[in-house]
Amino acid sequence: MEEILEILEKNSRYTVEQIAVMTGKSAEDVQKAIEKYEEDEVIVGYTTLVNWDKTGKESVVAMIEVKLTPQRGEGFDKVAERIYKFPEVKACYLMSGSYDLTVIIEGKTIKEVALFVAEKLAPLESVLSTATHFVLKKYKDKGTIFENNSQDKREAIFI
């Protein structure tokens, strides 16, 4: 049944009927499986991958390395929660290696992001230090290559 997830992850707009044909299962079975995935929060949402660079919308994305002191009894989870609950935070990962959290922030301007870091993130008690890296260009996101010329370039050949 995991194949359903793979298909939806590539394109969540396929209908239940289309997925049923692709996987050789009945539409009811696919419908039930998807409902179960949603219920169990295996599927947590359906989104659209937007190349914002092609729109007029001003936005900047930054990847912030955060070093933390773990809290007694709760490790990093509580601090992480305080951080990821901000709507500006698009992603938040606990890392192995030389720093602890990767926090991905989206804002309208560099200033907005810088302010968020200075006012919200850095002052948190358990945050030891932050290093902010701004994204200059997105080549590939969520497995999809942007500006990918998807035209069929194969030449006509006999057989």
Add this chain to the structure above:
Amino acid sequence: MKPEKMILQKILDIPPSGIRKYFDLLNEMKDVISLGVGEPDFNTPWNVSEAGIYSLEKGHTHYSSNSGMLKLRETISHYMKRKYGLEYEAKSQVLVTVGGSEGIDLALRTLVGPGDEVIIPEPSFVAYQGCTKLTGATPVIIKLRAEDQFKLTPEQLEKALSPRTKVVIIPYPNNPTGAVMNSDELSAIVKILKDKDLVVISDEIYAELTYEGKHVSIAGFEGMKDKTIVINGFSKAFAMTGWRLGYVCGHASFIKAMNKIHQYAIMCAPTTAQHAAIEALTNGDAAVDEMVREYNRRRRVLVDGFRKMGLDCFEPLGAFYVFPSIQKTGLSSEEFCEKLLLTEKVLVVPGTAFGEVGEGFVRVSYASSMKNIMEALKRIKRFISVIT
């Protein structure tokens, strides 16, 4: 000197390709969805391409040994054992070629000439008949039937055999029908061939692209290994058509003989491609698996689509083609393809391009994105509803 007078008659006799005109039309039209191509739409897996690039950076820009880099032949030998349970000695029983195409040509040129007969089940890849004719041997065509799911039956084979039969071509998984033959079906064929003085050329280039159960090689049956030349290659399974690399495996005497032609005509297969191929065989399984699963989905969507339009479409279990019958439309295969291209801008190939017996069918390739396939089905449906 009149150039055309200098050309051998048997070359002049080769008919112009049946689908050339569609390709010419294709080049003039815009927004055509081509389901006419016989090559993967995927690019070569990046780790494989990267291995080729790295070999260039390291300066591996020279000839390899005639029969191919030993390391590659050893890797092929392991691969054949691992995948199909076939044992070939790297040094004497494997030859690296310029695609499966060269393998087919070498095998036929090594084995047959005027007076010999080559049994070719059709519809099939065009090179079998073409290369046979170039040797001066006589192609004996078996007309495969849709009701047998385009499998070769023992009765048909029995009938086609004659004292002059020197080679039988076993073309499965098949281009253009997508048919495969399972172990039981092959075993019935083996019974007939086992004790005859003839050679089997088994074209297994689509072996990795099967969708129910694993590919079975006829060479694996008792008594068959020494009389079978297995053709395989990297084009289809690893999406490496442009690298031009394949291989043949067989009895040391056959390989030695084929290498004699190969060394004069080709010297050796491209070295960069050989480096990439080692990576493909050793670290390519996951990428192949992902492509196969995507092909499988597209295959189901196409079969379902054609059946819902009311066309008979047997379920192909290999390669990346479906071969629906278009008899219900009342059009010939060629008419169907030409009209479909002109009115709905979808290119499929008439079954007749793969032998007369392909009349009434079209070959639809699913080596194209799901998006294209779904759009093409919509257009074909509209086309059929207008003409019927």
